[in-house]
Amino acid sequence: MDIQNLIRDNIKDLKPYSSARDEFKDFNESKVFLDANENPFENGVNRYPDPQQLKVKEKLSKIKNIKIDNIFLGNGSDEILDLIIRVFCEPNQDNIVTLPPTYGMYEVLANINAVKVIKVNLSDSFQPQVEQILKASNEDSKILFLCSPNNPTGNSFSENEVEKLLKSFRGIVVIDEAYIDFSKQESWLNKLNDFPNLIVTQTLSKAYGMAGIRLGACYASEEIISILNRIKPPYNVNELTQLKAIERLSKPKEVSKEIQQILLQREWLISELDNISFINKIYPSDANFILMKVDEANKRYSQLIEKGIVIRNRTNQPLCKNCLRLTVGNDIENKKLINAFKSIK
Numbered sequence: 001m002d003i004q005n006l007i008r009d010n011i012k013d014l015k016p017y018s019s020a021r022d023e024f025k026d027f028n029e030s031k032v033f034l035d036a037n038e039n040p041f042e043n044g045v046n047r048y049p050d051p052q053q054l055k056v057k058e059k060l061s062k063i064k065n066i067k068i069d070n071i072f073l074g075n076g077s078d079e080i081l082d083l084i085i086r087v088f089c090e091p092n093q094d095n096i097v098t099l100p101p102t103y104g105m106y107e108v109l110a111n112i113n114a115v116k117v118i119k120v121n122l123s124d125s126f127q128p129q130v131e132q133i134l135k136a137s138n139e140d141s142k143i144l145f146l147c148s149p150n151n152p153t154g155n156s157f158s159e160n161e162v163e164k165l166l167k168s169f170r171g172i173v174v175i176d177e178a179y180i181d182f183s184k185q186e187s188w189l190n191k192l193n194d195f196p197n198l199i200v201t202q203t204l205s206k207a208y209g210m211a212g213i214r215l216g217a218c219y220a221s222e223e224i225i226s227i228l229n230r231i232k233p234p235y236n237v238n239e240l241t242q243l244k245a246i247e248r249l250s251k252p253k254e255v256s257k258e259i260q261q262i263l264l265q266r267e268w269l270i271s272e273l274d275n276i277s278f279i280n281k282i283y284p285s286d287a288n289f290i291l292m293k294v295d296e297a298n299k300r301y302s303q304l305i306e307k308g309i310v311i312r313n314r315t316n317q318p319l320c321k322n323c324l325r326l327t328v329g330n331d332i333e334n335k336k337l338i339n340a341f342k343s344i345k
């Protein structure tokens, strides 16, 4: 597949903005920097951040065993998803393909960019329906968004079906792995070299516990990463975010301990929810949340709010009638949730 053919012409022809720190990269104390109109008085953030976030990428490169040239960072993975759409989709012409019920931002970002959305529902077991997807897509379908583990259903997609799509979809396939660190399944990162049209997105917002700093990552071929670099806002990842991320990425043991606790709590929650009479089904989860079907979602959702507990009502999503989604909290929060469930009739 020729990626160049998928890129919008104006992006291909774009002359990117060149910032002071792009033009002179070796930022070290031994030089006098009078090129960026910064305030010279040191306060920790008076200088512009590294536009290429090299130190963060070096950490990620080691952790993920991926070359720096295959990594792109954004202001949350939401920014990255937006940039991907803007690289490949011509407004008022091209479309993206999504598989509801799934993460709502794909559609919102497409709408913002005047890009159409072709929706092909997941199967009853929340798996991609490969034939229907290929049939519904057309020559203007530039991106297929696969979310695995999927939000809000919690399951991972079958490797077989994903691989079929990677081979037969005639555009970019984005696999959103926001929840991969909670999953038993292997990341698609290890297959980057096999599929030139594959982009894997991840985030520090979920397992890494840093939703507040807004840092997302995507991994793809050098070719795709270099296009994203051409169109990104020059300083899209701020200095405080970079510092915090480096700190956290230097403590992998802390992160994996928290993930282990969340996984144990998830199992405990599932066993307790199983005893609640109005919960009719608990879907298997590969993520840090649980989707369940209740008798009356709207009623149970409001009852929980009255008890001071906020979960997500997903009843209006396709295939999710009467479904509620809840995040796995800490042990105290989870006990409160179960007690609340036990106390409502």
Ligand SMILES: *Cc1c(COP(=O)(O)O)cnc(C)c1O
Residues within 6 Å of the ligand: 075, 076, 077, 078, 079, 103, 147, 151, 176, 178, 202, 203, 204, 205, 206, 211, 214, 215, 216
């Ligand atoms: C939470 C979430 C994201 C958002 O990640 P940010 O890096 O915080 O922007 C992306 N995709 C899915 C499926 C999510 O659930």
